[in-house]
Amino acid sequence: MTGDAPARQINVGREGASLVPAEDGELHVHRRIGTHLIDELSFPAAMAGDDEQPSRLLNAGNRVVRFTGREEEIADLTAWRDGGGAVAVRLVHGGAGQGKTRLAHRFAELSRAGGWMALRARHSREASVRPIEMGTRKSLVAAGPILVLVDYAERWPLSDLLALLLDRRLHGGPALRVLMLARPVGNWWHALTHGLSKALGVRADNVEIAPLGATQGDSARAFEVARACFAEALGTSDPGGPSPEVEGSVLTIHMAALAQVLAARRGDTPPTDPAQLSAYLLSRERSHWQSMYGNDRRISSPPEVMGRAVYIAALARALDRDTAAAILASTGVVDGAAAATRVIADHGMCYPPHDRATVLEPLYPDRLAEDFVALQSQGHAIDRFRPDPWATGALTALAYHSPRVVSTMFPLVIEAARRWPHLATDHLLPLLRKRPELAIHAGSSALSALAATPAVPLDVLAAIDSALPDHPPADLRAGAAAITERLAAGLRGQTDDPTRMAALYLKLGWRLLDSGRIADGIDLLGTAVATTRRLAARDAAAYAGQLEFALRGLGRAHLQAGDWESAAAALGEAVGLWSDESVRVSPPTGDAAHVSPTSARRCGISAGTGPRCRPGTARSAGCGAWR
Structure with a gap:
């Protein structure tokens, strides 16, 4: 997110729809409240003035x-946007x-033109916006195509992304294009595309952005353009x-260009x-706070206090005033309401909020905020930036504050790590x-990021896995x-224990299946069945129950994929x-064995059909399509 100010608030997102799985495994649409906010993008003129604050100069929203x-x-x-399809x-x-x-944003600007x-x-959770009331049956625009940008899409709960895409007021024009931005592509994307395909038949694809500085020539040209622009702005x-x-990203090249001009x-x-x-x-950002405090006297908070407020803002994101004051107090930044009011006002002087209903606007670009959190924390070896011992306790206090704060801070800390x-x-x-x-409270994106971080050892991941519910809700399944x-x-x-590996294949197969990776899930469930079948061949009495359980899982997976044979x-x-007297496997009972009658008929296993069914068993057990 670049923090660009909206031209006008539209906010059609206080109502929406989401997809949740019903008991029969099908998807149904339900209305949702408060999942998303929408405003019109603005494309302001480039920032002008002799302002050495690096975060303002590097913020893409300021168009320096x-x-x-x-x-x-x-x-x-452009070809994607103008292609066929509603x-x-x-x-x-x-x-x-x-x-x-x-x-x-450049593409959006050209599209608007x-x-x-x-x-x-x-x-x-990113902002507090008072909604403009609109009728539920009105579209956002009666005529004209709509382009919607969604930054950090991987951090949205799956149901909320679906709620956005199903918001009926976005579907009244001749065309709707939704452009999502994300750092990783992974299980969350598989889950989203699977849900969209099943619910709406919506086309969804993905492309990886190529590094602009992939060659020295590209890097040099990008550096020279950025250096000239920074010099002009200053x-x-x-x-x-x-x-x-x-070496590094486009942002790193811009940072190097700005550093050279400064x-x-x-x-130096x-x-x-x-x-x-x-x-x-x-360090230049800190110097800016020092100047505002010591020379201009525009703020009354010393740099140490301002640094702590910036740290809180980076992790908790923009907050309403009361929550911000409570967090500043609970983390030891202030010791009373009056002090909180003063720090919030001073922070707003340095980092004006883009939404008038919020305070403690985060530092931009986000990569700079991530580096600031890391540099404020003890343990790094950068001599020119002194860490603040306060940050260790503040991180713990923030983690214990609320699920909302946990969901914003963990992705940033994990990425910075x-x-x-x-x-x-x-x-x-x-x-x-x-x-x-806490990782579970942080949501699916945090779980996925932890799994993809080599520095996180298996014992920590195992502890998180043990804390997960046996059947994670839809919004947690990708993580x-x-x-x-x-x-x-x-x-x-x-x-090399086949019993342990078979159980693991079964568990992972179902989790991949639930996250939208249907083919991968079925393959692993098939591996679990094959492994368990070899065990049962050696000792049928000991492993027949495990084989029956694995077969039921595989069968249910095939039902979900529509592979009836x-x-x-x-x-x-x-x-x-169940009818093999030599192994004495009991059929499952109750809800554990439920499958919709339609699915049972389609797969051709219903009560009394075929020599493998005992009379009445399939009817009571729902045809064996169970986890």
Whole structure:
């Protein structure tokens, strides 16, 4: 998110729809309240003035660096937008700082010039917006196509993304295009596309954004453009000279260019290492607070207090005033209501909120906020930036504050820990070892990010997995699958116990299936059946029950995929074990064995059909399509 100010609030998202699984396994549409907010994108003129605050200069929403390049990406997005179909969804994904938001906003600006309404969707936890009441049957626009941007789509709960895409007021025009931005593409995307396909038949695809600085020539050109733009914004001459060899994202290149311009004004030499670059620029950010406090007296909070407020804002995101005051008090930043009011006002002077209903606007760009949290935390080796010991206790206090705060802070800390190992070893992992359920409160995106972070060891993931419910709700399934998949990969190298591996294959198969990875889930469930069948061949009495359970799982999976023949084979074999006197496997009872009558008829296994069914068993057990 770049924090661009909306031209006008539209906010059609206080009502919506979501998909939740019903008992019969089918998807039904239900109305939702408060899942998303929508406003119209604005494209302001570039920021002007002699302001050395790095966060303002680097914030893509301030348009200091003019947009260059990406001609192929713009052309590809234009072709997608103008393609046939009433509704289309695309995901653009890539690493932090690769320019996804800049690309999307440039595309949105061009689209608006071409007659499209360009909107931005935010999750309701990101802002507090008073809704404009609209009739539930009114579309947002009676005529004209709509383009909606969704940044950090991977951090939305699945049901809320579906609620946005099913919001009927977005579907009244001739065309709707939803462009999602995310860092990773993974289980969350499989779950979303699976849900969209089943519910609406909506087209959804994804493309990875290519690094703009992939070659030295590309990097040099991007650096030179950014350096000239920063020099112009600061009212100084371009220092010129060759561009340094900077490794990293587009944002890293821009950071290096800004550092060179600032260094030329001050007569020092800037670093080029990404971590040192962040420290250099964030030291300038601190200098800005010092100037406002010591020279201009525009704020009354000293830099140490301002740094703590910025740390809170980065992790908790924008908050309503009362919640912000409570968090400042609970983390020890202030000791009373009057002090909280003063700090909130001072923070607003440095970082004006984009929404008048919120305070403690986060530092932008997000990558800079992540680096600030890491540098404020003890354990790094960057000499030029002194950490604040207060941050360790503040992180714990924030984690215990509320699920909403947990859901905003964990993704940032996890992402920052990829670049700053001390943030994982000294802060995140001790917290998770003590309270593994916090990762679950943080949501599916946090679970997936933890599973993808090499610094998170298997024992922590195992503790989180143990804290997960046996049947995770829809919004947790993608993250639960990621945790189990990482654990399975680790366990494969540690054990050759077929019994244990069969159980793991069964568990992972179902979690992949639930997360939308249907083919992968069925393959693993098939592996679980094959492994258990070999065990039963050696000792039928000991393993027949486990085989029957695995067969039922595989059969139910085939039913969900609509493969009736394969379902009949697996379920028929399971039913056959019920009547095998040599193994004495009892049929399941009650809800554990339920499947819809329609599915039972389609797979061809109903009461009394075929030699493998005992009379009445299939009817009472729902045909054996069970977990």
